Amino acid sequence: MKKWLRNWRLFSLFSVMALLLAGCGKPFLSTLQPAGEVADMQYSLMLLSTAIMVLVIVVVTIIFVYVVIRFRQRKGEENKIPKQVEGSHKLEIIWTVIPIILLLILAVPTVSATFKLADVKPMNKEKRDKDTLVVNVRANLYWWEFEYPDYGVITSQDLVVPTNERVYFNLKASDVKHSFWIPAVGGKMDTNTENKNQFWLEFDQKAADKAGGVFYGKCAELCGPSHALMDFKVKAVPRKEFDQWIEKMKNAKPVVTDPVAKQGEAIFNKSCIGCHAVTPVDKRPEQARTAPNLANFGDRERIAGILDHNEENLKKWLRNPESVKPGNKMTGTYGKLTEEQINALAKYLMSLKVE
Amino acid sequence: MSTLARKKGVGAVIWDYLTTVDHKKIAHLYLIAGGLFFIMGGIEALLIRIQLAKPNNDFLVGGLYNQVLTMHGTTMIFLAAMPLVFAMMNAVVPIQIGARDVAFPFLNALGFWLFFFGGLFLNCSWFLGGAPDAGWTSYASLSLESKATHGIDFYVLGLQISGFGTIMGGINFLVTIINMRAPGMTYMRMPMFVWATFVTSALILFAFPPLTVGFIFMMMDRLFGGNFFNPAAGGNTIIWEHLFWIFGHPEVYILVLPAFGIFSEIFATFSKKRLFGYSSMVFATVLIGFLGFMVWAHHMFTTGMGPVANAIFAVATMAIAVPTGIKIFNWLFTMWGGNIRFTTPMHYAVAFIPSFVMGGVTGVMNAAAAADYQYHDSYFVVAHFHYVIVGGVVFALLAGSHYWWPKMFGKMLNETLGKITFWLFFIGFHLTFFIQHFLGLMGMPRRVFTYLPNQGWETGNLISTIGAFFMAAATVILLINIVITTVKGEKAEADAWGDGRTLEWAVSSPPPVYNFAQTPLVRGLDAYWIEKMEGKKELTPAEPLGDIHMPNSSFLPFIISFGLFVAAFGFTYHNDHSWGLPVGIIGLLITFGSMFLRSVIDDHGFHIHKEEVLELEKKGAKA
């Protein structure tokens, strides 16, 4: 009996701890493990509001439990009529004034943080500072395009940013409304169809190390059948590495040596190049850029944003995109490919690397 | 002229309900129809939770999941919660103010049938290609893109039709409460539920027109080539968001204020105490209604309105917490010093306090705009509004159905089964939704049909799914309870719970068709309690016994609504089929034709004679 009790205690202790640990979520995804200035600011606001709210809950619960236990009907008192109280001005004033004070305590930092997070002046200067990094984010049905306008470089699906500095974003959508969210790094902003939204984020180097260098990004606005699958990845690297990456991207061209990949290139140039570009410098207007830029496809974290990055999954996607992302715009835009052609294409695509 | 109290066959009963204008029978209709839609919405919820029980599940994928998700939200708000609230109002409000019916009995019936045909039309989409799939908010860019099926057209037209019914209901209750209170029933003597109905109806009156306009725009864009939301022609989808939320936020209060009203009645009744701080409760209700119109944009913090707008709406939203807090404490102090009897309705009422406080405080957290950038469109928000809607509204509707069941149907629901329902539902509710706060904070966006493993969301989602099944089990037991009660329940007395305070408990259960043989004289708050405390068995009448004027039944409300139902089909398909336009016009002709009939044929109602009333009263007293 004793042993059972001890085991039970141990078990419950472990389960509570497990719950607490799980409660923080994953460092690459959870808002509870903030990885940058914005997320930090929001996290402290969350903590402050939670503290105030827990206080409220505790007060209510104490009164509640007392009342429910103390004043329940007892045997033999079924017909007792309690005193009919009209109310009490003193009490009512107390529970009007105290909440007002609590809300004021919350309102001041809220307003101040709201304005701080909206400070995008540096990106809108007539002549931007050289170090101010701006990224144009364009959300499309189930894929993301990231354009670095100051460098003339375009990439998609994997966003690469320097750490420990503010990165500014222009956000828009090309078809339906989406929402750009990197939970661990900071709150979201919608990508609208008729205007450009602007905000900034900061990626913390230490947190990035803890998260393995990659943060998960999500689409947070229902956008159609594959809304759940519209993930993207953020590679946060030190400024120096970022600069190197940009340089490489500027000059990247597909270099194909493998004969099978060469075959793949031929197929690609016949039927895919109309939508997909394979160089990061894509001068076409955005309306013409109807599919993800594949220049650094081989370096990507995921196939289609969700599948593990390997040739098998790529082939699966090429065979039938619909089975991976229902409602995507690629299905049906190209003829039936033979298994051989798919092999060749996969080889070719995987060879597209800048790193 | 009297067709009362005659034995009737099944056909006659059905015909009676199709043509009735009696608020008590319309309450039954709302309860049954709303209950059916509630079960449908519940099944949809179960499907959603089954799909999300484990990562990469393939039970309900992509577009179909979005249809189920959209219909769950739409059904629960428009076709379950609203009509069930209307059921409570119809069943009780006229009696609570000492009236014989609502101000416009014909419109009352029309309101129900419009709601019903609107809901029916919306659900027809399941069988005609596919349901709407752009979420219950149906944001314009996605809902214009969704052209593969007519789902969104069903949404727009169906809700349009049922919305007309809702506005009618709102005006009807306002006029009823303004004009038809019994002598002595001043505004400050009205039961709290009546006050809640009053403010709710005012909110309906002002909140539904923007929604109607939004629907008109959406209909124009989708069916008639309009450009309101088409950016290529200068349109702007943010307008839809604004219109929707100008309606959408008051809608939350439209649902929750009646819930507050129901709980106020129950707390007072089963604590055997007058409602604590009645006048501040009234004040808080009105204030919530007023503030409810100034906060809609907090649903749009991430839309990009800019920091000034976000800050203003954040602070305005926080302000609502104050009147809500006043209410919570007033309820606690109603119980304080009382003699609390834990009946089934009281279980819900007591459980409501901590549950709703949870939903309320997360609401204030959401109001903090900068932090909301993280919460917005995540499972945190899903958890928040389910705490408010289920912990507040659904608890209230379950409580209210148990509380007023004897008044509506003349039989007491089984208390043991009632308490089992309660516990299952209560546990299931917290199991389902508490964990979702954390899922949201851990980065899970809402409205996703699946998720990948290794993101830390597996356990939470599984727990949530298990909870949903508890709630389903509770609903099943409630249904069993209803069946058992209907078959062999005990006949309820007039004052079925023995502690009734308001006028509805002074008339027999169920009440006679005219409610009060003599209009009562009201001498204070809790009119019936006052009489009881003075040792009287009956109310003080305000008029001598006389002939009672009653409105005639009419089949026209059904036909008018049916016409719109037909018209909606026509317009939905008018771009695809040549029969569309004629069918649409025929439908409108049916509707306007029957409206014309209504205005041309005088309907003065009929009288129940004094002798008949006496006879009925005797019978009622005996039973």
Next chain:
Amino acid sequence: MQVEEKLTAETFPSSPERATLEGKNKFIGFWLFLGGETVLFASLFATYLALKDKTAGGPSADELFQMPLVFVATMLLLTSSLTSVYAIYHMKNFDFKKMMLWFGITVLLGAGFLGLEIYEFNEYVHEGHVFTKSAFASAFYTLVGTHGSHVAFGLSWILTLMIRNAKRGLNLYNAPKFYVASLYWHFIDVVWVFIFTVVYLMGMVG
């Protein structure tokens, strides 16, 4: 029926529209309805204001609008508001014939207004300002068209009332109906005042 009781000028109450409970209900209910209509039109106006410059290459407001036409239409509708006041004045004096006469004039003026509006829309369509052209066009036609359909509904309402009651004179059953119909007519005028100010005049100013 008491409400259909034949009355004389002496027994006719001074506020016949509110003399019965049914009348009172209609009276209050209709005013509430007008409160809701205010919000409905506000949403249409708000949308129009947000979209009025989004012409997408189509004609803009100041190129289109024909002010003389709008001025005449405005005068017609304003006058019809006065004539319906006259009708109610005579109703209160229990002068059924004069009431019918003035309501008749109101209907004629309203029909004139509606005719002008249809003519106006037709002109605009010929200038390429069609409903599907731009967001501005959609918003314009929906706002002004909703008002126009209110006019049409009001006309058929008043006409139905006149025909239905042509032979039975005034009583407490139909007095509230006439009264409420005239309220509706005034409300249409209220909306028009804002339409000619916000849509037409402000459209000319730019």
Next chain:
Amino acid sequence: MVNQTNSGNERVDLAYRRRKNAEEMKHQVISFVLMILLTLISFAAVGYDEFSHWFSIPFILLLAVVQVAFQLYYFMHMSHKGHELPALFIYAGVFVAFLTVWAFVTVVWW
């Protein structure tokens, strides 16, 4: 419903009532004339090119509000007794209407 009229005390002297009605009618004609005048002024204000629209737009809006007040208070008798609730609900409607329009001209700017 039983008849709850209290027409008894309303059966005041017919001649007196007629006189009052006639007097009121006079007011209404006056307000009509004023309304026509206001309409003319606002059309003229727009037609006259010298005014900048920073002046003319608020000016014609003000005239519209005055006209509508005439309509409500004289033509629709809101100045009469027993119109407290109608006034309350119309003003509530105007309040929501104002919020809506205000939001659409400030927040929806793109």
